[in-house]
Amino acid sequence: MTNDNQLIDLTRRKLLIGAGAIGLASAGAGLGTSALFNDRESFDGNTVVAGTLDLLVHYDAVYNGAPAENLAESPSGTADGAAALFYTLDDVKPGDSGAIEFCFELNTNPAYLWFCTEQTADDENGQNEPELETEGADTDGLGELDDEILVDAFYCDEDGAAISDGTIASDVSLAEFLATYAAGAPLNADAEAVPAGDQSPYAASSEPGVTTGPCLCIEWELPVGVGNEVQSDSVAFDIDFHAVQARNTDGTENPCCEPTTTSLSTGVADWQVVASPDGTTGAAQVVTAHPAWYPNVNPDDPDVPGDCDAEWITPYGGDGETDQPAGSYVYELTFVAPATTSTENPCTLSGALATDNTGQLLLDGVQIAGLGNANPADFQDPTSYSAAVTTPGTHTLRAEVTNNPSPSGDPANPTGLFVCARLDCPCSVRDV
The missing domain is CATH 2.60.120 (Jelly Rolls)
Structure with missing residues (x-):
């Protein structure tokens, strides 16, 4: 085996987002969940002989058209190492919406990028009288918020504008989105949703601080017509980003999932x-x-x-x-x-x-x-x-x-x- 064949290095970035409880006219404030953006460097099972690969994720979070400062230390920034609380929403109401943009900086080699999701919480948090009347007595402790939030995911430019033919998911529930991408999906530098092995790798950044390739945008909305069944419910989830060196690989290896x-x-x-x-x-x-x-x-x-x-x-x-x-x-x-x-x-x-x-x-x-x-x-x-x-x-x-x-x-x-x-x-x- 040559040195070139051993140049595989993996970097992971994790985002955990918590969407808080829903308050309607008939109810008071709800409960929220905390959220962390964690940066974890992982080299387990890989050998680094020469060269380096480091993935930095630039993020920008919006809530109801403004920077997502609700319980957040910073609604935007770059993740590389230290955890940063940046997107936690409390007392979300029908009609609310938000967006998160992720752009990628690769130092110093081109790489195939993957993302994968994991739902970490789905809680009923008790039932007040309007919620009990709407949905009946809770039997499993699970909330309905993740089923009611609608999600769009698409390739976008650094300004958040959608790229033509770049749709990844459209008008699906948050629950379906998280389940669909729990086992991972490749990101394509050509900004089109394609099967693994058909995607193009992201190029290395020209210099530190410069992103490369299309960004990933995720928009969410809690429709106005949602009823009392979501009162006090909360949901939280993770998003992982993985980079696998492109040289001597074909993009089919999935770093996200297990059987x-x-x-x-x-x-x-x-x-x-x-x-x-x-x-x-x-x-x-x-x-x-x-x-x-x-x-x-x-x-x-x-x-x-x-x-x-x-x-x-x-x-x-x-x-x-x-x-x-x-x-x-x-x-x-x-x-x-x-x-x-x-x-x-x-x-x-x-x-x-x-x-x-x-x-x-x-x-x-x-x-x-x-x-x-x-x-x-x-x-x-x-x-x-x-x-x-x-x-x-x-x-x-x-x-x-x-x-x-x-x-x-x-x-x-x-x-x-x-x-x-x-x-x-x-x-x-x-x-x-």
Whole structure:
């Protein structure tokens, strides 16, 4: 191996932003979260033989059209080493908006840049009377603020003006934005969103203090029409920037992510009832399995993964022996695949399906598993499935279940849905 092949050096910059609570006309001031901009130099696992690579991030934060000085020591500056509290918002209200611009200085070699996100807090912070009346009693301690804030991300110049064809994300919720880029995404010196390996590296700065390539702008807004459900909620998140020396690399190595496994199973993830014969909708409820359902009659079914964490659900809760209306039941769950997801680098969704009575499981409208009065019955004999998720962003799992009319003489006619669902997403955009 030559010296040139060993010239890889990694610098990381982290931004943590906290958006405070929402105050409406019917409520007092809310709570906010703190925020730090951390600069961490990391050389773990890398060998520096010659040459250097140092990334400095120039930042500028705006809140409601003015420098973001609310609880902030400095709304703008350059991060290189020491942490600097610079963007913390308290008592954010519907109609408020803001923006953050990041520009990059590279000393002294060209590099591929990546950014990745991590949500670090999502808190309900209690419920006052207007919030309780709007959303009902909180069951998980999670707020709705991240779901209501809308985000645009795009390439921009140093003045914050958007660059043509430079859209990265448009009009997505903060929650979706953070989930999509949790596994990282490349930044392109040509200011266009492209897959890893197709991006151009950022050039080295001509001299200290001079930025290079397009900047990254993130704009956010809490729409005027948002209701009381966000009162007192708070959210915080990190943004990491990574620089990987461009010489002898091709831009495909992802320094942001690790392989992830996410449970989307019923009883674990936030499955919602969207239709039922009697009009009951809302969060699906866990029920005790009927004595005739899996796993009571077939605990070692080979179609069910050994690490299955699913539970039976219905719109009503209780136990699986309770009589329920005959007819069609529809359940849905949305999830987000990371920005690195592609045909060449897919996530895999796999698991098992059981229903009482017949049913099917669909991914983005395409059936991936089905049950239809098999013998033994569908609720005794789950079926396995596996499907590729090849595009980043939001996807929908939909389960449709039919509860057949009760045979004459049966004391009860229960229904239920059981879905083992595991989403595995690889770390890198290539095998390494």
